Amino acid sequence: MTGLLVFGRTGQVARELMKQAPDAHFLGRDEADLTNPIAAADVVRERRPTAIINAAAYTAVDRAETDEETASLVNAAAPAAIANAAAELGVPMLHISTDYVFDGTGDSARDEDAPTGPLGAYGRTKLAGELAIAKAGGQWAILRTSWVFSAHGANFVKTMLRLGSERDEISVVADQIGGPTPAAAIADALLRMSEAIVRDSNRRGIYHFAGAPDVSWADFAREVFGRAGLRCHVRDIGTSEYPTPARRPANSRLDCDLIKRDFGIERPDWRLGLDQVLNDLRMVK
Ligand SMILES: NC(=O)C1=CN([C@@H]2O[C@H](COP(=O)(O)OP(=O)(O)OC[C@H]3O[C@@H](n4cnc5c(N)ncnc54)[C@H](OP(=O)(O)O)[C@@H]3O)[C@@H](O)[C@H]2O)C=CC1
Ligand SMILES: Cc1cn([C@H]2C[C@H](O)[C@@H](COP(=O)(O)OP(=O)(O)O[C@H]3O[C@@H](C)C(=O)[C@@H](O)[C@H]3O)O2)c(=O)[nH]c1=O
Numbered sequence: 617m618t619g620l621l622v623f624g625r626t627g628q629v630a631r632e633l634m635k636q637a638p639d640a641h642f643l644g645r646d647e648a649d650l651t652n653p654i655a656a657a658d659v660v661r662e663r664r665p666t667a668i669i670n671a672a673a674y675t676a677v678d679r680a681e682t683d684e685e686t687a688s689l690v691n692a693a694a695p696a697a698i699a700n701a702a703a704e705l706g707v708p709m710l711h712i713s714t715d716y717v718f719d720g721t722g723d724s725a726r727d728e729d730a731p732t733g734p735l736g737a738y739g740r741t742k743l744a745g746e747l748a749i750a751k752a753g754g755q756w757a758i759l760r761t762s763w764v765f766s767a768h769g770a771n772f773v774k775t776m777l778r779l780g781s782e783r784d785e786i787s788v789v790a791d792q793i794g795g796p797t798p799a800a801a802i803a804d805a806l807l808r809m810s811e812a813i814v815r816d817s818n819r820r821g822i823y824h825f826a827g828a829p830d831v832s833w834a835d836f837a838r839e840v841f842g843r844a845g846l847r848c849h850v851r852d853i854g855t856s857e858y859p860t861p862a863r864r865p866a867n868s869r870l871d872c873d874l875i876k877r878d879f880g881i882e883r884p885d886w887r888l889g890l891d892q893v894l895n896d897l898r899m900v901k
């Protein structure tokens with residue numbers, strides 16, 4: 617698509633968007649620092665794009681606990697300002713949110729309208745961003761996803777590959793369940809949605825999108841080691857045995873029926889995405 621403006625250039629999703637939509641304009645911090653929401657909105661007014669994807673965010677979950685002010689600027693105030701500018705110009709805006717807006721109780725998959733209840737600062741600021749975008753009232757869609765991984769940037773897969781090559785045993789939480797999601801699949805979904813929204817402006821709302829099948833972080837780690845050919849034993853532990861500054865939801869399962877119904881987009885099998893990432897990293901046996 618021409619005229620696509622992307623906030624973010626170095627992140628996991630931004631880099632996959634760059635591969636799939638090389639003609640789009642990608643804004644790094646140098647062109648749009650999201651700690652300055654007014655300046656970010658000015659970029660939209662100057663460029664007048666045909667569609668906007670916001671792939672930038674404050675994603676350091678634990679750091680956000682002691683730096684909620686910055687997280688809130690980047691994850692809430694800046695998306696709000698961008699959404700207001702987009703609504704003013706009649707430009708569709710696509711945004712990404714997270715399973716961490718939920719409290720993680722129960723064990724069933726959550727729909728888009730399930731009650732939110734973030735357990736930490738990152739989730740709180742991401743939820744505030746969602747609400748502000750909806751309130752701006754333009755053409756918008758928010759993809760709520762989870763457990764993103766890719767060959768680039770910081771993610772659980774890369775952490776496991778590093779630790780798994782240094783140790784022969786690692787303890788990983790087995791009581792947090794969710795859907796690992798390849799960044800490439802998110803980029804593909806966003807591009808398909810933005811085309812559909814540009815064609816049919818009536819589509820808007822929150823859409824859940826996560827890789828399948830749902831697993832625990834421990835099972836995910838085992839699959840990483842198995843597929844990468846690393847001999848590292850994964851010991852199942854409970855969340856209480858792995859203390860972190862931020863609390864994380866135990867149940868991150870997302871019901872992804874709606875995006876299938878409205879856009880024909882299905883949950884990707886993360887195991888195939890994992891093989892692709894390992895290939896990219898030349899880690900495959
Ligand atoms: N990672 C995950 O597991 C999940 C992510 N999400 C959401 O998906 C989206 C994409 O995440 P992902 O690709 O993983 O993110 P990454 O952590 O890989 O990258 C974050 C991006 O945001 C940019 N950024 C951070 N702060 C600023 C700032 N002040 N001004 C401008 N740019 C900034 C970073 O730029 P720089 O390199 O300069 O720091 C980087 O490009 C986010 O909305 C995130 O909340 C949802 C669920 C799970
Ligand atoms: C490194 C490590 C982590 N863990 C646990 C901690 C945590 O509960 C889980 C995942 O750890 P991480 O720090 O990689 O995950 P985290 O940064 O919380 O990942 C989240 O990032 C944000 C941006 C999102 O939006 C979420 O969807 C989710 O992907 O694994 C272990 O049990 N053992 C370990 O050795």
Ligand SMILES: [Mg+2]
Pocket residue numbers: 727871873
């Ligand atoms: Mg359903």
